[in-house]
Amino acid sequence: MNSIHTHTVEEDIAKKLWQKFSKEKISIIKKIPSGFKNRSYYIRSKPGKEFVLKIYAQNYLTKDQIEERGRIVKELENKGVPVLEMVHGLNNKFAQEIKIKKDNYLAVLSKYIEVPFSELQVNEKIVKTVAIELKKLHKELSKIKHSQNFKKLEIITSLNSLLEDSALEKIHEHFNEKGKRSKRLTEFLKFYTNEGNKLLKYFNKRKNMFKDPQLNHGDFNLNNFLVENGSIIKIFDFDELTIAPKSYEVALSIYYLDYPEEFYTDELIQKFIETYYEKEEITKDIVEDIITFMKYRAYYRLARYFIYYQFTDVPGGHFTKFQRHLEKFNRIDPYEIYEIIKN
Numbered sequence: 455m456n457s458i459h460t461h462t463v464e465e466d467i468a469k470k471l472w473q474k475f476s477k478e479k480i481s482i483i484k485k486i487p488s489g490f491k492n493r494s495y496y497i498r499s500k501p502g503k504e505f506v507l508k509i510y511a512q513n514y515l516t517k518d519q520i521e522e523r524g525r526i527v528k529e530l531e532n533k534g535v536p537v538l539e540m541v542h543g544l545n546n547k548f549a550q551e552i553k554i555k556k557d558n559y560l561a562v563l564s565k566y567i568e569v570p571f572s573e574l575q576v577n578e579k580i581v582k583t584v585a586i587e588l589k590k591l592h593k594e595l596s597k598i599k600h601s602q603n604f605k606k607l608e609i610i611t612s613l614n615s616l617l618e619d620s621a622l623e624k625i626h627e628h629f630n631e632k633g634k635r636s637k638r639l640t641e642f643l644k645f646y647t648n649e650g651n652k653l654l655k656y657f658n659k660r661k662n663m664f665k666d667p668q669l670n671h672g673d674f675n676l677n678n679f680l681v682e683n684g685s686i687i688k689i690f691d692f693d694e695l696t697i698a699p700k701s702y703e704v705a706l707s708i709y710y711l712d713y714p715e716e717f718y719t720d721e722l723i724q725k726f727i728e729t730y731y732e733k734e735e736i737t738k739d740i741v742e743d744i745i746t747f748m749k750y751r752a753y754y755r756l757a758r759y760f761i762y763y764q765f766t767d768v769p770g771g772h773f774t775k776f777q778r779h780l781e782k783f784n785r786i787d788p789y790e791i792y793e794i795i796k797n
Contacts, residue, residue, distance in 0.1 A: 467554065468495045468507055471561040474550035475543045478503070492693070496566060504566035505541065509559055515693065517549045517560055519603055523692050524548025524562060526598055526669075533594050538690035539565040567680065567688055576711050578725055579684050585729035587686045588674055588707055592700050595669045604669065607698035609657050609750060616757040617650045624760040628773075649753055649780060656746050663699050663743060670703040672696035675710035701740060704730055705747030712748075712779075720786050723748075728795055736795055742788040752779040 465483060472480060478499040486496045491511040498504050510520065525548070530537050541563040543550040551560050615621065625646065629639040671678075672694030680688040696703075708726050712719050727736060727744065756776035 464493065464509075465495075467552070467559055468493075468497075468509060468561075470552050470554075471509065471550055471559060472497060472507060472563075474545075474552065474561075475505075475507075475541060475563045477544070504568075506564050506566050507561055508564070509561045512557065515560070517551055520549035520560055520562060521547060522601060522603065523695060526595075526600060526695070527692055529598050530591075530594055533597075535591060535594055536686060536688050537692075538567065538688050541565060564690070576722075580681065581711060581722060581725045582729045583681070583684060583686060584674075584679075584707055584711060585704075585726045587679070587689070588671075588703065589730050591671060591674070591689065592668065592703070595671070598669070600669055602697070605672070605694070605696045607664070607667065607696055607702055609664075610654065610661075612754065613650055613654045613657070613750075616754070616761075617647065617654075621757060621761055622647075628760055645777070646756070649749075650757075653746065653750055653753060657750075660739070660743065660746075663701070663739075667697045667699050670696045670698050670700065672698075672703070674703055674707050676713075699743070701743045702747050705744045706751060708744065709748045709751050709779075719782060720791055723786070724791050724794055727791075736792070738789060738792045741792045741795070745783060745786055745788045745791075749780055749783045752776050752783060756780060 464485070468483060469480060472483075476499060478501060480497055481500050481502075482496070482498040484496050486494050486506070491514055493509045493511075495507045495509070496504070497507055515523075524540050527537050527540050528548075531539060540548055542548060543563070548562055549560055550562070551558055553559075622643065625643060626639065629635050629642070671689070671692060673691060674689075678689065678691040679686045680690075704726065708723055711726070712722055723741075723745065727741060731740065753776075756773055759771075759773040759776065
């Protein structure tokens with residue numbers, strides 16, 4: 455009964471926000487699968503136009519931050535980047551807001567695009583396509599003037615926080631709940647702290663790479679672009695725009711492509727780097743940076759399982775999955791990949 459009531463309240467909020475974008479009446483509204491934080495609704499208006507309304511989680515982004523993201527997406531569209539088309543509200547703003555009691559609700563509207571479902575096979579063509587589109591996107595993002603009001607990659611601060619006593623206590627809590635497996639806890643804590651300290655040592659050594667960061671999509675993965683006939687036809691979800699070295703997003707993209715594990719990870723890394731950095735000098739440092747960023751991402755997700763996700767209904771996978779990813783990346787030799795690329 456409560457879930458039905460909650461759904462009705464959320465739908466009412468969506469309808470009120472819709473009125474900020476259009477005077478047309480709604481013929482169909484339904485909740486659609488969306489991210490962990492935000493909620494999305496499919497809306498068909500009476501004339502038959504189709505849209506997606508995204509309602510942001512409380513305190514996720516400010517109105518100004520959402521508006522700037524909308525402006526950037528519009529600029530990318532004007533430059534020919536295949537982004538999902540954003541829709542202005544009646545006041546000519548992308549971000550719309552309503553207040554109900556003490557809560558503020560922010561939303562954006564985009565045009566709906568339907569693509570026939572097909573299970574994407576991660577093959578060499580897809581890897582090269584993603585690398586090419588990511589490079590084009592980075593090139594256009596580097597030309598856009600923007601504020602500094604975006605998330606910055608603070609990797610050393612992040613790693614220090616993941617090694618604090620409060621984070622280690624969450625790990626203790628997990629293993630104690632599982633029957634006080636002291637030997638398993640001891641082994642895992644040794645692995646966890648050793649891996650975190652190795653990453654800290656590497657990024658402290660490579661601090662110079664953070665001196666000239668640029669704006670990145672921040673979440674360029676298979677869930678945030680549409681592929682049809684081997685080509686990317688739409689890119690969306692720019693909520694995670696991040697100021698970081700571009701090698702960081704190259705690493706994230708490879709990391710997410712590696713999920714299906716359909717061919718060797720070192721081959722995937724090689725093909726992606728060769729395609730993305732075509733006509734650019736590829737150094738040993740670039741290759742090692744990318745692989746180490748992949749390790750960091752696996753480590754971060756491993757840590758977040760204990761700190762946050764294990765207490766939710768949708769943890770996104772058991773922590774051992776991320777541990778396996780990290781162990782796999784540790785076995786990859788960046789210098790071997792560099793020599794293959796060079797030759």
